[in-house]
Amino acid sequence: MQLQTVSSAPSVAFPPMAMCQGMERQAATRIAAVSIRQTIAPGQELFAEGDAAENVYEVVSGMVKLYKLLPDGRRQIMGFISPGHLIGLVHRGAYVYTAEAITEVTLCRYPLARFTRLIDEVPGFAKRLLDVHSDELSAAHDQMLLLGRKTAVEKVASFLLMMAEGQHEDCDDVYVPMTRTDIADYLGLTIETVSRTLTKLKAEGVIGRRGADCITVQDRDRLDTLAAGEALETL
Amino acid sequence: MQLQTVSSAPSVAFPPMAMCQGMERQAATRIAAVSIRQTIAPGQELFAEGDAAENVYEVVSGMVKLYKLLPDGRRQIMGFISPGHLIGLVHRGAYVYTAEAITEVTLCRYPLARFTRLIDEVPGFAKRLLDVHSDELSAAHDQMLLLGRKTAVEKVASFLLMMAEGQHEDCDDVYVPMTRTDIADYLGLTIETVSRTLTKLKAEGVIGRRGADCITVQDRDRLDTLAAGEALETL
DNA sequence: CGCAAACTTGATGTTGCTCAAGCTAGGTGG
DNA sequence: CCACCTAGCTTGAGCAACATCAAGTTTGCG
Numbered sequence: 001m002q003l004q005t006v007s008s009a010p011s012v013a014f015p016p017m018a019m020c021q022g023m024e025r026q027a028a029t030r031i032a033a034v035s036i037r038q039t040i041a042p043g044q045e046l047f048a049e050g051d052a053a054e055n056v057y058e059v060v061s062g063m064v065k066l067y068k069l070l071p072d073g074r075r076q077i078m079g080f081i082s083p084g085h086l087i088g089l090v091h092r093g094a095y096v097y098t099a100e101a102i103t104e105v106t107l108c109r110y111p112l113a114r115f116t117r118l119i120d121e122v123p124g125f126a127k128r129l130l131d132v133h134s135d136e137l138s139a140a141h142d143q144m145l146l147l148g149r150k151t152a153v154e155k156v157a158s159f160l161l162m163m164a165e166g167q168h169e170d171c172d173d174v175y176v177p178m179t180r181t182d183i184a185d186y187l188g189l190t191i192e193t194v195s196r197t198l199t200k201l202k203a204e205g206v207i208g209r210r211g212a213d214c215i216t217v218q219d220r221d222r223l224d225t226l227a228a229g230e231a232l233e234t235l
Numbered sequence: 236m237q238l239q240t241v242s243s244a245p246s247v248a249f250p251p252m253a254m255c256q257g258m259e260r261q262a263a264t265r266i267a268a269v270s271i272r273q274t275i276a277p278g279q280e281l282f283a284e285g286d287a288a289e290n291v292y293e294v295v296s297g298m299v300k301l302y303k304l305l306p307d308g309r310r311q312i313m314g315f316i317s318p319g320h321l322i323g324l325v326h327r328g329a330y331v332y333t334a335e336a337i338t339e340v341t342l343c344r345y346p347l348a349r350f351t352r353l354i355d356e357v358p359g360f361a362k363r364l365l366d367v368h369s370d371e372l373s374a375a376h377d378q379m380l381l382l383g384r385k386t387a388v389e390k391v392a393s394f395l396l397m398m399a400e401g402q403h404e405d406c407d408d409v410y411v412p413m414t415r416t417d418i419a420d421y422l423g424l425t426i427e428t429v430s431r432t433l434t435k436l437k438a439e440g441v442i443g444r445r446g447a448d449c450i451t452v453q454d455r456d457r458l459d460t461l462a463a464g465e466a467l468e469t470l
Numbered sequence: 471c472g473c474a475a476a477c478t479t480g481a482t483g484t485t486g487c488t489c490a491a492g493c494t495a496g497g498t499g500g
Numbered sequence: 501c502c503a504c505c506t507a508g509c510t511t512g513a514g515c516a517a518c519a520t521c522a523a524g525t526t527t528g529c530g
Contacts, residue, residue, distance in 0.1 A: 068376060074466075133365065137375060140375035143379055144311055145303045180509065192488085212510095387517075415478095424519090433478095
C-alpha cells in the first residue's frame with residue numbers, strides 16, 4: 001500500500017510527453033510504454049541527495065525544487081522544475097541533489113533500468129537525452145554567472161524573467177508558487193534581501209504586486225536591462 | 236596557412252584517448268580516426284561565447300578556462316579544463332562560453348559534423364557522452380553550491396582541493412597555473428580577497444607556499460573540513 | 471638593469487547579512 | 501461568522517564580510 005499522498009498507475013500512451021519531443025511516433029510510443037504516473041503532495045521528497053538512483057522523472061504538472069545542503073544546513077536550490085522537464089540526473093548511480101515538491105505535482109516515472117535500455121533500443125533517444133542535458137548544463141552555467149557575479153537586484157530581476165518565461169504570454173502576471181526562502185536559496189541571498197529588493201522594484205515601477213505569490217511585470221524593458229547586468233542603473 | 240601558434244595535423248590512433256574511455260577497441264579506433272591534433276599558445280581563444288559550434292575538443296595537455304561575461308565586463312569562469320576532459324558544449328548550435336588557453340595547450344579536435352555521426356554509428360558512444368555530461372552537470376551543481384552559499388575561506392579551500400585532485404598523489408604540492416584574477420573569477424571573489432585568504436590559510440598552517448603558483452597542503456584534514464563548509468571554524 | 475605584470479597588504483567603503491519587531495493572510499475552532 | 505493562531509512576508513537598525521581604492525613588493529623577462 002502506498003502513502004495516501006502517493007498513487008501509482010500504469011499509464012497509457014499520453015500524447016504530449018516531453019520526453020519524446022521531436023521523436024518518431026513509434027519511438028515515442030515505446031518510451032511512453034515504460035512510464036508510470038504518480039502524484040505527490042507539496043513538501044514531499046521525490047528522492048534525497050545520495051540516494052541510489054532508481055527512477056527518472058518527468059514533471060507533468062506542478063513544480064519541483066532541486067537542492068543541495070551544506071553540513072550546517074545552508075541550502076542552495078539548483079533549479080525549479082516545471083512541466084515538461086526531466087529530473088533524475090545520476091552521477092555514479094546516486095542522485096546528486098534532493099528533489100522536493102513545491103506544489104502538488106503530477107509525474108511520469110521511468111524506472112532507471114528500463115529507461116537505460118531504451119537508450120540502446122530506441123533510435124534517436126540518446127541524442128534527445130544529450131540535447132536535454134545540454135540545455136540543463138547551459139542553464140546551470142547561466143546560474144553560475146548569476147550566483148558569482150550579479151547583484152541582488154540583477155538576481156531578482158533574472159529570477160522574475162525566468163518565472164515569466166513559459167507562463168501565458170498574453171498576461172503580464174507572473175505566478176510565483178515558491179516561498180521567499182526558496183527564492184533566496186535559489187539566488188544565493190537571504191529572504192530579507194529578496195523581500196527588500198522586490199519592494200524596491202515595486203517602488204521604481206518595474207513591477208506591481210497582487211499578493212505575495214503574484215507579481216505583475218510593468219516595465220519589461222527595464223527588467224530585461226537589470227537582469228542582463230548592464231550596470232547602468234544602480235537603483 | 237595557420238597562425239604560427241596553431242598547428243594542425245591528422246593524428247594517428249593515440250592510445251589513451253579519454254574520449255574513448257571504457258569503450259571497445261574497435262569503437263575507440265573509429266573515434267580516434269576523426270580527431271585532429273593542434274596546439275595553441277597561452278591566452279589564445281579556442282572559440283568565443285555565441286560562436287557557431289564547429290568542433291568538440293579534448294584537452295591532451297595544459298589547461299583551458301571557460302568563461303562567460305556580463306555586458307559591463309564582469310566575468311565568471313565556469314571551469315578549468317585539464318587533460319582528459321572535453322570542451323565544446325553546444326546549445327542550439329552555438330557555444331555557450333568562451334574557451335581560452337591558460338598554459339600552452341595540446342588538443343584533439345573533432346569536427347562536429349563527423350563527431351555527431353559517430354553517435355549513431357559507434358555503439359556505446361552515446362552512453363559514454365551521457366556519462367561525460369552527467370559528470371559536468373554534477374560539477375556545475377557543486378560549483379553553484381559553492382558560489383551561492385560558501386564563504387571566502389570555504390571557496391578557496393574547495394578550489395585548492397579541486398586543483399590537488401588529479402595531481403601527483405605522492406607529493407603535497409599543488410601547482411596552480413592560473414592567475415589570481417582567474418581564481419577570483421572562478422570563485423566569485425575579488426583578487427584581493429583570494430590573496431588575503433591564501434595568506435590567512437598560510438598563517439594558520441593549513442598551507443605553505445613556494446612562489447605564487449605552487450602551494451603545499453600541510454593540513455589536509457583541516458582543508459577538507461573548511462571546504463566542506465562545516466562552519467565550525469571561522470578562521 | 472629596468473620594466474611590466476602579477477601579487478600582497480593596508481585603509482576605507484558598501485552591499486547584503488543578522489537580529490528583531492511588526493504585519494498580513496489563510497486556516498481553524500468556538 | 502468572527503477571533504485567533506501561525507506561517508510567511510515586510511521593514512528597520514546595526515553589523516560583518518567582502519569589495520574598492522591605493523600603495524608597495526615580488527617576479528619574470530627583454
